[in-house]
Amino acid sequence: MVDLQFGADGLIPVVVQDGASRQVLMVAYMNREALVRTVASGDAWYWSRAREVLWRKGEQSGHGQTVRAIQVDCDGDALLLTVGQEGAACHTGRRSCFFRDLEGRDIEAARGGPWPDDIFTDLFDVLKRRRGEMPAGSYTVSLLRAGRAPIGRKVQEEAEELTRAARTETDRRVVEEAADLIYHAWVLLVERGVELGAVQAELRRRRDGN
Numbered sequence: 001m002v003d004l005q006f007g008a009d010g011l012i013p014v015v016v017q018d019g020a021s022r023q024v025l026m027v028a029y030m031n032r033e034a035l036v037r038t039v040a041s042g043d044a045w046y047w048s049r050a051r052e053v054l055w056r057k058g059e060q061s062g063h064g065q066t067v068r069a070i071q072v073d074c075d076g077d078a079l080l081l082t083v084g085q086e087g088a089a090c091h092t093g094r095r096s097c098f099f100r101d102l103e104g105r106d107i108e109a110a111r112g113g114p115w116p117d118d119i120f121t122d123l124f125d126v127l128k129r130r131r132g133e134m135p136a137g138s139y140t141v142s143l144l145r146a147g148r149a150p151i152g153r154k155v156q157e158e159a160e161e162l163t164r165a166a167r168t169e170t171d172r173r174v175v176e177e178a179a180d181l182i183y184h185a186w187v188l189l190v191e192r193g194v195e196l197g198a199v200q201a202e203l204r205r206r207r208d209g210n
Contacts, residue, residue: 005077006032011047012079016089018096019068019082020121020197025089026097028057030079042067044083063087084125124186124196131190143187151191154184 006012011029018025028046030038034054037045044057044065058064065083072079090097099107130140143151162177189196 002072002076004035004072004079005075007077011049012077014046014079014081016044016065016081016083018085018089018121020084020124020195020200023096024098025083025085025095035079038067038081039070044081058086061087061091063089065089084128085121086125086129087122120182120186120196123183124190127186127190140187143184144191148188148191151184151188155181155188158184 004012010031012031012035014028014030016025016028017023029049030045031047031054034045034047037043037054037056044067046055046057047053048055056064064086065081066086067081067083069082070079071082085095088095090099092099101107127140130138131144134141134144143154158177158181162174162181165173165177186196189199
């Protein structure tokens with residue numbers, strides 16, 4: 001392991017970033033034990049300076065963080081965690097702790113809504129949890145059990161329904177059918193084991209090339 005430079009208090013600052021959207025979610029601190037637990041479990045563990053205890057992200061809120069990568073800065077005195085975030089990272093209920101500018105203005109309100117990737121990331125994380133847990137009575141699980149070919153047929157069906165709605169139905173129906181298509185396409189990605197981040201990276205590549 002890299003020789004990390006923990007502070008005099010035994011802590012090292014940790015910047016936490018969403019693995020799909022690349023949004024910075026929060027800043028926290030780890031001691032050596034928190035880092036060891038994080039590496040061993042794959043869940044993000046931190047040291048609470050206020051309560052002076054180790055804590056696992058999401059143990060009370062349910063908004064856990066699955067660690068995808070840990071990077072060390074050039075001086076070895078800070079960490080960057082890339083995570084899969086379930087729900088809100090901030091204790092205020094926001095996706096990110098960084099929702100204000102220097103004047104105290106709400107950045108999300110000025111932008112007209114939360115970070116644009118939130119719902120897609122949230123949905124994808126839910127679908128992956130369904131694949132891992134396979135709870136009874138879940139429609140997603142029924143699709144995953146059916147397999148790739150039936151899911152593919154559902155994607156084709158939803159695409160046809162979206163194009164039909166676009167030709168002859170209301171805007172509301174177009175929205176509903178678009179949501180159906182995205183959901184079933186995401187299930188197909190999860191069944192195949194393709195990460196949402198790979199799709200987002202391809203879209204960014206195409207955007208930058210146009």
